[in-house]
Amino acid sequence: MTSIATALAAAATLGLCACASKPQYQWSVAASRTSHIPLQGLPALPRTVSAAVPAVLVNFGDRHEQEAERANANARNAAANTVGSAAYTMLALGPVCVLLPPACIGIAGAAAAAATYSSYIPGVSQQQADGLAGIARREGNSGKLESWVERRLGEESGEFPTLVVKPATVILLTSRDGVAFRVIAQAQAFVSSTESWEPSIHVTQLPWRPVDDWLQSGGKNLSNDLNFAFAVLAGDIARVYMPYRERGK
Amino acid sequence: MKAHLLRYLVAAVVLAGCAATGPEFQRVAAQADKATVYIYRPDLTLWMGGYPYVSVGAEKKFALLNNGYRVMALPPGKHSIRFQGTTFGTNWPAAPVSHSVDLQAGQEYFIRAYPELLDKNRPLVGRTRVELVPREEALRELASVRLITD
Numbered sequence: 282m283t284s285i286a287t288a289l290a291a292a293a294t295l296g297l298c299a300c301a302s303k304p305q306y307q308w309s310v311a312a313s314r315t316s317h318i319p320l321q322g323l324p325a326l327p328r329t330v331s332a333a334v335p336a337v338l339v340n341f342g343d344r345h346e347q348e349a350e351r352a353n354a355n356a357r358n359a360a361a362n363t364v365g366s367a368a369y370t371m372l373a374l375g376p377v378c379v380l381l382p383p384a385c386i387g388i389a390g391a392a393a394a395a396a397t398y399s400s401y402i403p404g405v406s407q408q409q410a411d412g413l414a415g416i417a418r419r420e421g422n423s424g425k426l427e428s429w430v431e432r433r434l435g436e437e438s439g440e441f442p443t444l445v446v447k448p449a450t451v452i453l454l455t456s457r458d459g460v461a462f463r464v465i466a467q468a469q470a471f472v473s474s475t476e477s478w479e480p481s482i483h484v485t486q487l488p489w490r491p492v493d494d495w496l497q498s499g500g501k502n503l504s505n506d507l508n509f510a511f512a513v514l515a516g517d518i519a520r521v522y523m524p525y526r527e528r529g530k
Numbered sequence: 531m532k533a534h535l536l537r538y539l540v541a542a543v544v545l546a547g548c549a550a551t552g553p554e555f556q557r558v559a560a561q562a563d564k565a566t567v568y569i570y571r572p573d574l575t576l577w578m579g580g581y582p583y584v585s586v587g588a589e590k591k592f593a594l595l596n597n598g599y600r601v602m603a604l605p606p607g608k609h610s611i612r613f614q615g616t617t618f619g620t621n622w623p624a625a626p627v628s629h630s631v632d633l634q635a636g637q638e639y640f641i642r643a644y645p646e647l648l649d650k651n652r653p654l655v656g657r658t659r660v661e662l663v664p665r666e667e668a669l670r671e672l673a674s675v676r677l678i679t680d
Contacts, residue, residue, distance in 0.1 A: 309648070310648070316660075320641065320661070
């Protein structure tokens with residue numbers, strides 16, 4: 282069963298995805314709202330400016346409430362998975378349970394313990410969240426996203442068009458795989474003193490890692506990955522706003 | 531594991547289909563009072579059997595098959611071009627997307643539309659990427675693309 286499933290999965294993956302070897306993490310934009318931007322992009326290369334607002338951090342704040350919620354979810358999942366897994370194992374091992382009840386109880390117990398562990402969502406303490414927030418705030422307010430956009434679009438000095446890039450919003454996510462961060466960028470074009478376009482939104486997500494991995498070596502992993510995320514988001518922004526006549530140069 | 535297996539089976543069944551089989555690409559003469567708009571989809575494995583319908587304004591024009599193109603002569607001015615398919619109707623799981631384009635008479639425009647995954651681990655989660663491509667780049671890609679016939 283496993284080999285058939287593996288073969289099918291491999292065939293489907295080959296058939297459905299662009300042919301490429303699988304790197305550890307593929308940086309890509311996970312979502313965007315850009316369809317309101319004309320296909321021609323801006324009429325000319327813009328002056329890129331940074332919005333005078335700080336980076337927004339979501340989910341880093343009061344961890345007590347979130348930790349209580351997580352503990353409840355863990356307890357609920359653990360109870361359901363433990364009972365379900367033990368019952369399933371005992372049914373599957375029917376003959377063994379009739380002939381060798383102690384072995385059956387041992388195996389079912391091990392399965393239940395494994396099920397309990399598999400549903401466990403690790404926690405993020407307030408101290409860890411504060412450490413992560415410090416790094417995310419520093420990187421978010423560093424102006425790196427804006428400078429990536431400027432690098433992609435060039436440095437123009439005219440007043441219009443102007444592309445205003447907001448510092449990223451960073452959202453802390455937790456799951457049983459650890460901790461990840463969703464990074465959201467927003468850009469808005471001002472074509473003239475009287476015409477502006479609705480902001481475009483660009484989203485990417487960092488990979489899942491244990492919280493300690495993010496924090497080790499002074500938060501080097503988080504700093505590096507946020508920078509990669511900014512570069513990816515800047516690429517998506519530039520692709521949309523790049524004036525048509527400047528493309529392919 | 532079962533969930534993965536089911537997901538891939540569904541994807542394989544849903545995304546089986548066809549590609550454009552018409553004549554190879556041929557450039558048409560531009561009309562002085564109209565804009566010439568080529569809309570094409572390069573040959574990609576991703577969602578190769580599915581397709582979105584292309585509409586200009588309220589008018590549904592054609593199914594954008596894999597490795598296919600169509601050329602339209604449109605009046606100058608702003609137009610909204612929409613790409614819309616359905617997961618089980620046309621095997622196209624991406625959300626519908628509309629883009630505006632400002633066309634000038636006597637000019638050629640090359641619009642490339644293709645599927646793009648948003649999550650590399652979920653083969654049915656993606657979007658229709660639509661781009662206005664520079665002529666030289668488009669002509670290189672169009673060399674191997676075929677006309678979408680009715």
